[in-house]
Amino acid sequence: MKLKELLSDESAFIIGDENTEVSGVSYDSRKVGKDYAFFALSGHNTDGRKYIAEAIANGASVIITDSKYDTNDAAQVVVKDIFHFMSLFGARFYNYPDRELNIMGITGTNGKTTVTYMIESILANSGIECGVIGTVNYRYKSKVIEADNTTPQSLDIYKIMRDISDSGVKYLVMEVSSHALSLGRVYGIEFDVVVFTNLTREHLDFHKNMDGYFEAKSVLFKELGAGKKSNKKCAIINIDDEYGEKLLKVGISAEIKLYSAIKKRAADFKAGDIEIANNGAVFNLIFCNERARIRIKHIGLHNVYNALAALAAAVCSGISFEKAVEGLNNSRQVPGRLEKVNTIGLGFEIVVDYAHTDDALENVLRALKEIKSKRIITVFGCGGDRDRAKRPLMGKTAVEMSDFVFVTSDNSRKEEPYQIILDIEVGIKRVGKKNYKVVVDRETAIKEAIMMADKGDIVLLAGKGHETYQIASCGKAHFSDVEVAEKYIDLKAKQKVAVKQVGQREFIF
Ligand SMILES: CC(=O)N[C@H]1[C@@H](OP(=O)(O)OP(=O)(O)OC[C@H]2O[C@@H](n3ccc(=O)[nH]c3=O)[C@H](O)[C@@H]2O)O[C@H](CO)[C@@H](O)[C@@H]1O[C@H](C)C(=O)N[C@@H](C)C(=O)N[C@H](CCC(=O)O)C(=O)O
């Protein structure tokens, strides 16, 4: 492909030959091959301009920058907004795969991953294969790609979309993070259905305040329908969330469908007569003249909301209400979201969940409180190099809603784990509760929680969910809450065998 075929009417200043051949695209000099176009992005750790020479040495024929670079060894395109330009360039290079797919984009602070899994189950029930891009992985057909980001860079999204479409799959469900919206990773992508789940405090290190965070999320809705696809577009909004109401005022040109679980509120998709049980949730779902009793295996009111969002997205994408209900009732367990660990008959429960904001922690603890238990023992930490202000809030929620808490580490990244814990403690001390212990090493914290657990208790391991790593200043090491829990369950079971009741007395052998 010639460079000139990849340029359009965006303002760009070309230095060199427009007929230069482009055989690939990359924003990483280490992945550049012969005749690639290299995008020199300024990042949060380093500046891609530093790697232009390496990109050229690796074969780059075109350099794309946002300020002129001194070289005669490659053609150069100088643009104003490199992230937006990169997405549009990617669309042209991969020949608009988004126009060949029915794309659902899910945004909001919490619930995106869960909703994508539920939609995937609903589509599968209708015999429809879909691709999924999200936090856990990127997957389609039998292919599973490890996810570095919830929403990858635009060039990666276009490449995956091209592969999905070429493999014959017609649907794509993707999580759209606020970082992606701010950093132009989905700029120009033609979504068909977009969903807003909720907005609560998160990522304010990046967005500065809730207005900035909301502004980022609203981009997905403002831009819906701006492309070339002629089919009807639909925006699905949780109207029970205050930011859902705000979203109605940002100027959405597509059709809007609302969902709600509040009795008297007007909405298109409504949940009522909700019963939260130990093994899931049951509720009535009403849409127009249709009504069904839904039974999901996911516990907690937040999952009723997720189910509403998923069903609405599926129905607005053309799935019949009846089929969507059937699929939802069969939707599968989401890895690391309220995932139960087998406690081999020890009489207490262990639940692994990805709650890493105070709102998520509150929701999951509320869901667990609905299950009859003796005590709730929570293990959690907060991520390093992320929003510091959520730490005390999570600390407060954890001690207020649990019987006992182990405060520990969760991807401290470049920060000192104990410093993060001190931030968490500020919130705990504010409420004056003493029902907690600091155990910096996460494995030891999980071990202690399991050793403490007794018949009827629930141990919540929060924050890491499906993650199979722990990131600290020394690097990334394998770590899985489920695996560690299984290890100490085993140990506890063995220890238990050594305790024998003889008449009124217990003997430890
Ligand atoms: C803050 C942020 O978004 N960072 C993303 C960004 O990395 P960066 O800005 O740190 O990049 P950098 O290391 O400074 O490098 C700058 C440029 O030089 C290039 N480079 C670098 C080295 C080299 O040898 N050659 C070279 O060309 C890099 O490829 C890059 O283009 O670009 C990377 C490649 O696409 C992303 O993986 C990375 O996400 C990091 C891992 C991250 O943690 N991001 C989080 C904050 C994030 O985006 N999260 C959201 C939301 C999660 C959620 O709530 O669900 C997400 O969508 O994942």
Ligand SMILES: Nc1ncnc2c1ncn2[C@@H]1O[C@H](COP(=O)(O)OP(=O)(O)OP(=O)(O)O)[C@@H](O)[C@H]1O
């Ligand atoms: N609808 C919801 N409202 C509030 N909390 C939720 C909701 N759904 C899930 N949660 C909580 O948030 C956690 C993360 O859920 P999920 O992974 O589905 O969300 P996400 O938006 O994809 O998160 P992330 O941005 O980290 O990828 C869950 O483990 C649960 O504790």
Ligand SMILES: N[C@H](CCC[C@H](N)C(=O)O)C(=O)O
């Ligand atoms: N997508 C979120 C995940 C946080 C999960 C938690 N385990 C942490 O590392 O803070 C983020 O990157 O901020």
Ligand SMILES: [Mg+2]
């Ligand atoms: Mg997610």
